[in-house]
Amino acid sequence: MSAVTPPRIEVSGEADQPHSQVVRLEASNALAMDCGAAFGPLTIAYQTYGALNRNRSNAILVCHALTGDQHVANVHPVTGKAGWWSTMVGPGRPIDTDRYFVICSNVLGGCMGTTGPASTNPATGRPYGLDMPVVTIRDMVRAQAMLIDHLGIEQLFCVVGGSMGGMQVLQWAASYPDRVYAAIPIATAPRHSSQNIAFHEVGRQAIMADPNWLGGRYYDHGSKPEKGLAVARMAAHITYMSDDSLHRKFGRKLQGRSAPTFSFDADFQIESYLRYQGSTFVERFDANSYLYVTRAMDYFDLAEDYGGVLAKAFQKSRSRFCLVSFSSDWLFPTAESRSIVHALNASGASVSFVEIDTDKGHDAFLLDVPELLATTSGFLEAAARARGIDGDRQ
């Protein structure tokens, strides 16, 4: 046993002092939110990789998913693990940081430095908790647009993301039709389904049922609703995998024993795995942020802002789109991507669409799936040629 343990970085520290660059926008520069609030001051925490070219034409914005963050291709400051999309982003990767200037910011409502419920409310000197206004996907995208303005980028070469990140990609194309040259929405949907709202509601109820949640004021009491948040993560984690992949990976295999214990211990590997997922998640994520970010997804219904006609959302868009879905993804099934493709076709957009055959479920967008990497790489290559981005960082 070593007596030396590395200092543990708490996610609550990241909320106000992130290991990232930040943009601080004063209250005078408030964000007009969907709920009606003018929200500020506002901090946006972000990472960049690679260099912006002279024409400022090679910027790619990566939008993260529910529990992701800006640490897309660098070691995570809290977990010490590799960036969440290091298969996709990096030197020589499909989103090639030798070629493109890659930006990823923590979403509004998150807990890794962009203002969220764990951030200090300057009006009170205490964390916002539920006093933070409820955030939508469009609000997240508005905050990202402020960052892109700050970086002096007129048009993004590409906006890319999976799951909730894909919702942001769609919202970018709808809200800022001139600012998105190419768009890659992966494993996503134009609106959150009833089943998906249901799973989110279970997670939120698990958090709010935890007596340590304290109406969202747990920060003031030095406690955290860790058990509730772990249950929420466990339930959600099941939805990220397919029945087949769970069967292949775990089946009914027992964990470190040859016979069942006839108890409520984690006899099965799948139980042990889920408990581990729950317990590690609470170290890196804030429970109130989980409420806010799930709620943003629930509220997402892109067609609703356009009279219920999805095609109208893309009417002004001049982006070229590449959609990707995964055959075993039951959280964001292929039918959802197909409905986006139909709307894009109806609006006359340039669209390519690939359904990748895999048993890895929704999680496939985060994994080393060769067809995903090849599709993204091929699409970006063609788009870069069309946009006139070559290798010399012109």
Next chain:
Amino acid sequence: MSAVTPPRIEVSGEADQPHSQVVRLEASNALAMDCGAAFGPLTIAYQTYGALNRNRSNAILVCHALTGDQHVANVHPVTGKAGWWSTMVGPGRPIDTDRYFVICSNVLGGCMGTTGPASTNPATGRPYGLDMPVVTIRDMVRAQAMLIDHLGIEQLFCVVGGSMGGMQVLQWAASYPDRVYAAIPIATAPRHSSQNIAFHEVGRQAIMADPNWLGGRYYDHGSKPEKGLAVARMAAHITYMSDDSLHRKFGRKLQGRSAPTFSFDADFQIESYLRYQGSTFVERFDANSYLYVTRAMDYFDLAEDYGGVLAKAFQKSRSRFCLVSFSSDWLFPTAESRSIVHALNASGASVSFVEIDTDKGHDAFLLDVPELLATTSGFLEAAARARGIDGDRQ
């Protein structure tokens, strides 16, 4: 406002004083359980409908699912609602109580009168809690066989049930091949899948995370882990419905409002529905029973007892089988029923199998699905003729 409220019957009262007939078996008649325990004394609570004929050849045993009970076709003493399978069981129904003698008992580990964790442990005078040995599907079936012995019935005309009830049907055919003339396993599987174990584990963790659970000793403290149990029920309830049926029934419809509240209230109908399902469930079900009964399903793997070859489980069976699955059931998908059919074919059994096309998901087995009623009715009719059961209660 009326000042009169009906007396509320608590499920905890049902555990020791059920509104059902009971068989009490003394410790001398202990149940040899899979975990190695010799468990007794034992109470089995049951309901019967119709009359046993002279030959004792017209008895149908209905096996209930996870949170079902013996009140299959009578008003439930706790909820005041109709029996859980009153579409299927009753005079003139497919399981016709004018013709058959129908028996349904609460499972071992349940909370409606058969011995379970809420029952008083005679050794301590207090509820068992987790001192009750862990129960398997085979243990449940052993207890049912004791009841059938007590009723003086040598061979059941039919054993029928859906979901966990279907597991019991399969176990009956395997354990008591001479005592089952016909078997109807509905929407079930020969072993609990990894994904299904995962959902159960989430529910158990939600219960055990509730500080009112108190290691299962909540009975002694006048508290109940209601919030944890409600979350468990909410998560499970999603799995009982299909994505399509949720979409059809709720979609993204708001609950009693025309615009979202930008809060964590139950804005969407699906949220309100799930919260209601959670809150009513805790009134009729014991949290520890939920742990025990989910665990029994997790441990179910019929082939395992027969060297991993499912067909061997049915080698001695002379029952005729009718299997039913539902096209939109993702908890017990058709592939599971098909694997049972293959094993039965390999063992030379008489099998018919119907996959019913419906969007109602796993819940379909409990609902008024005409094809289910017609299939059951037709199969029983033919079996009754073959068995020589006619209308005069011979």
